[in-house]
Amino acid sequence: MIRFENVSKVYPRSNRPALSDISLDVERGEFVFVVGASGSGKSTLLRLVLKEENVTQGTVLVAGQDVGRLPQRKVPRLRREIGTVFQDFRLLPNKTVHQNVAFALQVLGRSRHAIRQVVPETLEMVGLEGKEKRLPHELSGGEQQRVAIARAFVNKPPILLCDEPTGNLDPTTSLDIVRLLDRINRTGTTIVMATHDDDIVDQLRKRVVELDNGHVVRDENKGVYGGGR
């Protein structure tokens, strides 16, 4: 589903590569934790998948497409295949829960009929039924992140990228969120989650890819956060 072939990324005005010679293969339906200290290259990896950045060297394949060679005008189509969740939720503060989720479908030109059907389903799935009319500031952090996940998933993308989705949440809430992601994963969605939350990684026992200074230093199935150290 996602394939990195000898990928390097050097940001302009920086002499140290953010990623150097990474090769990685994420299968369809996998759940992968990408762990590592801040600055280890986790976010860069996700940004390359979204083509928010371009690779310096190597090839990134997403759903069979060479992202590096994708012309700009086809980038929106790539992004419709990928849902994205961030640490800071990125909700629209003046729209209700329902409107925030519906927004993702509206800007893709979906019909009102489809939106009326899909949005409540998705909100129910993330456990927000009954809170459709709330504004983001009336929700707890965990609930806000659920809205963000609903928005990322409402279009049923085959891939879900999560950039430290639990970074702003307390441990219990974090675990709930990751359980939710796990449930979404079981519907067949490929999930790549960058995190440095060791508790969660240790509890879920999924595939763990550890980055350090732009290198993959570990890639094991059913791994734990600390790994071999």
Next chain:
Amino acid sequence: MRLQFMLSEIWIGLRRNASIAVSVMLVTMVSVYLMGIAFLAQSQVDTLKGYWYDRIQVSIFMCGKNSPEPNCAGKAVTAEQRDALKTQLESMKPLVKNVYYETEQQAYDRFKDQYRNSSLSDYLELGDIPQSFRVQLSDPQKYDVIASAFEGAPGVGQVQDQQKTLEKLFSIIRVVTWGSLFLAALMVLCSVLLMATTIRQAAFSRRRETGIMKLVGASNFTIRLPFVLETVLAALAGTGLAVAGLWATTHFLTPKIAIVLPDAPLVGQSDIWYVAPWLAVFMLVIAVLTSWLTLRRYLRV
């Protein structure tokens, strides 16, 4: 569905940026108004030219008994002199299209009639305007030929070309035309810069929305269209106001000009309807181009 969502987004955007949308509207209004004035002035010149070149005359005023011109030497024209002038005019036939003879009485009556509402006519006495030949030329530009032939001829007081008076009027209108075109160009430049600034600001204040749109894979077109439409709406509203302003201008100004220039054809409301679509199309193109170029720069994928 789609359209309704777009419209509601545009409405929210305009409301949030109301003051700046209004300023775009007003600047557009002033620039379109000035452009319209320039067009109207120019078409006024054209209609007047067409109208007057047919009617333009050279007047050869003969000496009256009170004529101050030295050529008259205080004596009125004699019948022989008048006949000689008449014969000379007839001999210049291809250039001279028509010759009318106006007696002192006719001149007096005409003046009285033309200025019947003015106190000027009270001071006029019979004989103040001398008798004259009104000469219509086949080519109004060749006034000089007539002037050189008749100026200083016995019994001729003054040769007067109406075109000269007309040219003075035309040159005033020309100044109005170019002046307003120049100001209009400046104002168009202002509106372009203002539109660009507005869009920059709007793109910044809505970076959350556009960021999410990009993330969920909305096309560039969908992301940019509300910005473009907002600018277009403001610009077209301004154009509408400007057209209303032009209408008001002709409505209130034309009667006043008609007093000074009786029975001359003046531009009117129909000329506005002719020029308004072009102004609207022009502003539309400006608004779309400006906003699209600005967005290319400030709203990237």
